[in-house]
Amino acid sequence: MSMPTNITWLTICLAGVGVYLVKQAFSKKNPAPYPPGPPGWPLIGNILDMPHIKPSFNFAEWGKKYGDISHIEVLGQHIIVLNSIKTAMEMMDGKSSVYSDRPILPMDGELCGWKHTLGFLPYGDRLRLSRKNIHRVIGSHAALNIYHPIEEVETHRFLKRVLGNPDQLQAHIRHTTGAVILRIFYGYEAKVPEWFSGAGFKRIARESRETLEEMAGAPYKFVEDQMAAGIAPKSFTSDLLEGRPLSAEETLCKMSNTRFRRQVSTINTLFLAMTISPDVQKKAQVEIDAVVGPDRLPSFADRDSLPYIEALVKEVLRWNAVAPNGGPRRVTEDDIHDGYYIPKGSLVMPNVWFMLNDPRTYANPSTICFGFGRRICPGLLLADASVWISTVMSLAVFDISKVIENGVEITPEIDFSSGAISHPKPVKCSIKARSAQALQLIQQDINY
Numbered sequence: 001m002s003m004p005t006n007i008t009w010l011t012i013c014l015a016g017v018g019v020y021l022v023k024q025a026f027s028k029k030n031p032a033p034y035p036p037g038p039p040g041w042p043l044i045g046n047i048l049d050m051p052h053i054k055p056s057f058n059f060a061e062w063g064k065k066y067g068d069i070s071h072i073e074v075l076g077q078h079i080i081v082l083n084s085i086k087t088a089m090e091m092m093d094g095k096s097s098v099y100s101d102r103p104i105l106p107m108d109g110e111l112c113g114w115k116h117t118l119g120f121l122p123y124g125d126r127l128r129l130s131r132k133n134i135h136r137v138i139g140s141h142a143a144l145n146i147y148h149p150i151e152e153v154e155t156h157r158f159l160k161r162v163l164g165n166p167d168q169l170q171a172h173i174r175h176t177t178g179a180v181i182l183r184i185f186y187g188y189e190a191k192v193p194e195w196f197s198g199a200g201f202k203r204i205a206r207e208s209r210e211t212l213e214e215m216a217g218a219p220y221k222f223v224e225d226q227m228a229a230g231i232a233p234k235s236f237t238s239d240l241l242e243g244r245p246l247s248a249e250e251t252l253c254k255m256s257n258t259r260f261r262r263q264v265s266t267i268n269t270l271f272l273a274m275t276i277s278p279d280v281q282k283k284a285q286v287e288i289d290a291v292v293g294p295d296r297l298p299s300f301a302d303r304d305s306l307p308y309i310e311a312l313v314k315e316v317l318r319w320n321a322v323a324p325n326g327g328p329r330r331v332t333e334d335d336i337h338d339g340y341y342i343p344k345g346s347l348v349m350p351n352v353w354f355m356l357n358d359p360r361t362y363a364n365p366s367t368i369c370f371g372f373g374r375r376i377c378p379g380l381l382l383a384d385a386s387v388w389i390s391t392v393m394s395l396a397v398f399d400i401s402k403v404i405e406n407g408v409e410i411t412p413e414i415d416f417s418s419g420a421i422s423h424p425k426p427v428k429c430s431i432k433a434r435s436a437q438a439l440q441l442i443q444q445d446i447n448y
Contacts, residue, residue, distance in 0.1 A: 031334075032341040035071035035080060037062060046072035050079075054418045056324040056353035059083060063354060069340055078346040080331075085358075088350045091337055092329065092372035100374040101330040103347055118378070119327060134378040137236045138184070144381050146234065147184045148300045151386055154180045155393045156297065159442045162398070166431040169271060177263045180386055186219035187226065187235035262322045262377075265423045266387050269320040274400040275412055275429040281400060284312055285434070288396045294437045298392040300385070309392050316387070317369050324353035324422050326371055353422075397438040401430045 040046040049072055051058035062070040063083030070081045082088045092099045101123040118134075121127040138144050158176040162169060178192030219237070226232035227241060274281045287308045292298045303310070329348040336342070352369060370380040377383065394400075403410045412429065416422045433439040 030341045030343075032336050032339055034073075034078070035069040035340040035342075036066040037071040037081075040073055045074050045076070046079075047074045050074055054324075056321075056351050059325075059349070059351040060354040063351065069338065071340070078343055080342055080346050080348045082348065082350045083354050083358075085355045087338070088355065088372055091335075091348070092350070092375075095335065095337075096373035098332055098335055099329050099348060101332050102375075103328055103330045123332065123374070131374075131378050133240055134236075137239050138379060138382050141381065144385060145300075147382075148385070148389075150183045151180055151389050152297075152299055152393075153446055154183065155389050156442075156446050158390065159393060159397060160446075162394075162431055163433060163439075163442050169429070169431065170268060170426055173267045174264050176390075177267070177386070182219060183235070184382070185236040186223050187233035187238060188219050188222050262421065263383055263386050265320065265322045265421060266316060266383075267390050268427055269424050270316050270387070270391055270394070271400060271429060271431075272412055272414070272424045272427045273316055273319065274395070275402055275427060276414070278401065280312065281395065284308055284391075284395050288392060292396060294435070297441050298389075298396050300389065302392070303388065306392065309388070309395075313384070313388050313391050316391070318356045320416050320422055320424060321353040321356050321369055322422055323369070323371070323420065324351075325420070326350040326352045327375065327420075329375070397434055397442050398431050399434050401432075403428050403430050 038046055038049045040049070059070070059081045060083060062081060068082065068084035068087045070083070072079050072081075082091070102120055105120065118127070118130055121130065136143070138147070154176055157179075158172055161172045161175070165172075175192050179189070182188045182192070223232055223235065223237045223241060227238060232238045287306055288298060291305045292302055298306075326349065331342055331344055331346040331348060334342070334344045342348075350372065356369065370377040370383070402412070410428065412427055413425055415425050417425075433442060
């Protein structure tokens with residue numbers, strides 16, 4: 001087939017412009033103006049303005065230029081960007097029934113099968129039921145206290161692995177995070193498989209779906225068998241199964257890799273922070289030594305007596321916003337906020353990175369970094385506890401410092417990845433036992 005002539009191309013373009021003008025002429029008048037934002041082009045809107053690499057930085061620039069709420073339109077899809085904690089809470093907390101839905105994501109959600117997991121569920125009865133179940137089992141400090149011994153034991157195992165092979169820090173962090181989640185959710189002790197990479201989105205989608213189904217199905221079957229034999233340890237799934245059997249889709253709702261990736265990222269960030277901030281590390285260790293002493297490892301029972309460690313954990317959460325753009329929300333009905341029109345179907349993206357790095361104020365990251373409203377992370381208490389126990393145990397027994405190569409001190413690069421979950425670059429650091437007593441604590445037998 002021959003290519004169209006210039007006249008044909010002109011005809012096509014004029015026809016497109018004509019369709020656009022007719023659509024504009026007959027479209028209903030908006031009840032209020034859209035929020036301000038970069039000016040777009042006819043037909044394609046702001047497709048050229050949409051950032052793909054570290055969008056939080058671009059969104060922050062829009063905030064400086066246009067204010068706390070900015071707007072773009074990409075091929076007919078309205079996108080609202082929020083650069084203010086106040087605005088995000090007014091909309092996503094104050095009007096949560098309107099701002100709690102999720103958009104449909106064809107690749108991750110539909111093809112890879114993640115649409116049944118909690119983070120991807122549309123707002124509705126299934127989401128509310130899943131969050132209710134999660135809250136009942138791990139949604140309060142009282143409920144979560146039951147699982148503190150598991151986290152302490154697995155973190156002690158982490159210390160042993162790091163001592164034995166400090167060069168594999170990232171692998172140890174992934175292993176421990178996965179082990180904690182599997183034990184708490186399923187009472188299941190197993191090696192955690194590495195994720196894989198591959199080429200070709202269709203194969204990736206197929207393998208991802210199969211892996212996801214196995215990830216949810218195999219541990220679930222394990223709990224069923226253990227319960228039938230009367231030997232199931234207490235876990236999230238065993239608690240739920242005591243009420244009724246769960247369907248396969250409900251099981252997928254319970255287990256999402258987002259919680260895993262968040263904790264891995266935050267603990268990696270902790271080791272990076274301690275490598276480049278020896279003064280902060282020393283202050284933390286002085287507090288641990290004064291409260292805990294040299295004869296035992298810290299435990300959750302010490303948490304209220306360690307305010308500097310508490311502040312350190314919050315600062316690590318703030319410094320690297322693990323989900324820099326939160327999670328996109330879909331607006332379920334027209335809204336007018338601060339005089340601006342937010343049409344039904346718009347995507348709303350809270351720029352969490354900027355909110356936690358806004359020079360005007362640093363809000364408490366223990367809530368903001370876990371989201372807003374009815375879609376705030378339901379496992380935030382578990383994630384917070386895991387990061388806290390990893391921080392206090394590691395600093396109690398390890399000195400973390402810069403690596404020296406050929407007589408030169410190597411400062412790690414401070415750079416966080418782009419994407420839905422932000423990870424620091426692999427941390428290269430020196431990790432050594434602080435003392436002979438610390439070495440004994442690491443190597444002592446672990447009480448199961």
